[in-house]
Amino acid sequence: MAKMKSLIFYGAREVSIEEVDRPTMEKPTDALVKVTLSTICGSDLHIYHEELPIPPPFPIGHEFVGVIEELGKDVSGFKEGDRVAASCVVYCGQCYYCQKGLYGHCEKGGLYGCGALMGNLGGTQAEYVRVPYAQLGLHKIPDELTDEQVLYVGDILTTGFTAARKGNILPGDIVAVFGSGPVGLCAQVCAQLFGPARVIAVDRLDYRLEVSRQIGCEPINAAREDPAAKIKELTEGRGVDVAIEAVGIPATMAGCLSSVRPGGRVSAVGIFSQPMEFPLPQLCMLDISLTMSICDVQWMPALIKLIQNKKIDLTFLGTHSMPLADAAKAYEIFDQKQDLVLKILLRP
Ligand SMILES: [Zn+2]
Numbered sequence: 258m259a260k261m262k263s264l265i266f267y268g269a270r271e272v273s274i275e276e277v278d279r280p281t282m283e284k285p286t287d288a289l290v291k292v293t294l295s296t297i298c299g300s301d302l303h304i305y306h307e308e309l310p311i312p313p314p315f316p317i318g319h320e321f322v323g324v325i326e327e328l329g330k331d332v333s334g335f336k337e338g339d340r341v342a343a344s345c346v347v348y349c350g351q352c353y354y355c356q357k358g359l360y361g362h363c364e365k366g367g368l369y370g371c372g373a374l375m376g377n378l379g380g381t382q383a384e385y386v387r388v389p390y391a392q393l394g395l396h397k398i399p400d401e402l403t404d405e406q407v408l409y410v411g412d413i414l415t416t417g418f419t420a421a422r423k424g425n426i427l428p429g430d431i432v433a434v435f436g437s438g439p440v441g442l443c444a445q446v447c448a449q450l451f452g453p454a455r456v457i458a459v460d461r462l463d464y465r466l467e468v469s470r471q472i473g474c475e476p477i478n479a480a481r482e483d484p485a486a487k488i489k490e491l492t493e494g495r496g497v498d499v500a501i502e503a504v505g506i507p508a509t510m511a512g513c514l515s516s517v518r519p520g521g522r523v524s525a526v527g528i529f530s531q532p533m534e535f536p537l538p539q540l541c542m543l544d545i546s547l548t549m550s551i552c553d554v555q556w557m558p559a560l561i562k563l564i565q566n567k568k569i570d571l572t573f574l575g576t577h578s579m580p581l582a583d584a585a586k587a588y589e590i591f592d593q594k595q596d597l598v599l600k601i602l603l604r605p
């Protein structure tokens with residue numbers, strides 16, 4: 258059997274590159290994709306910290322772009338050799354949730370690199386990935402775009418876009434994004450597509466807030482000042498029209514709930530692993546709405562068009578580039594936020 262390199266998760270902070278069987282085609286709706294570029298997601302860190310109830314070992318990673326190596330006979334509109342961006346979510350298009358457009362809840366699909374909890378799919382921090390329902394999950398990369406330009410479209414860009422869209426941002430609105438990590442920065446970029454008057458960025462790390470400032474946001478460092486109080490000060494005491502939660506910890510959710518004006522919207526896309534006390538007395542008279550969403554991959558084709566037409570450029574996120582062989586080191590750097598890291602590109 259042909260072999261390949263794949264990153265395997267063994268337990269808390271233990272990952273290593275192993276030689277494993279190269280995946281093979283299982284169904285006529287599959288494609289086999291040779292990975293040309295992958296990266297580490299903030300949600301991979303939940304696995305890395307063993308916060309999720311998924312028994313190791315299993316292959317890890319869910320963000321990638323690549324080239325079609327083999328194509329099932331039921332997949333049309335693609336050919337072997339096509340460069341493709343892949344949705345991190347695998348979905349069938351036919352089940353109850355897919356028919357409602359809730360692809361992330363597909364009853365037959367899952368998420369790459371999350372073991373038995375999410376469909377037992379391959380990890381994408383690897384040389385090859387089997388893509389089920391390839392017709393739906395793959396999108397051709399326009400010739401003029403590089404892998405680096407489209408790498409984030411299958412997950413964090415779409416998540417950031419979903420955060421902004423679910424916040425129902427209207428022209429002239431004031432938006433606060435809690436989190437200037439990769440997903441928060443994507444949300445800050447996408448919020449600006451909807452024509453807000455101002456976007457405020459909240460984080461605790463100056464180097465990330467400096468990036469937010471460079472993309473047009475007003476930074477608040479929550480390590481030095483109370484973000485909700487500062488936001489009230491910046492909004493004539495009212496609060497923001499839309500607060501976006503892009504971290505996934507109780508403090509940032511509490512910050513959003515304390516910063517939104519009466520009648521405003523809170524849109525959360527962080528992955529939470531801790532419970533929080535919900536401030537019902539503070540919120541019950543506020544007329545706010547709260548949405549909690551995962552990435553809505555049906556927007557991938559639209560986002561690729563926006564990248565192609567230079568309305569979105571996220572290449573600044575790729576602060577580090579390393580061979581896949583050094584993935585264990587890459588996880589350390591990413592986990593500890595060393596060396597002003599935003600995203601680490603892994604090259605098989
Ligand atoms: Zn992710």
Ligand SMILES: [Zn+2]
Binds near residue numbers: 349351352354355364
């Ligand atoms: Zn489905």
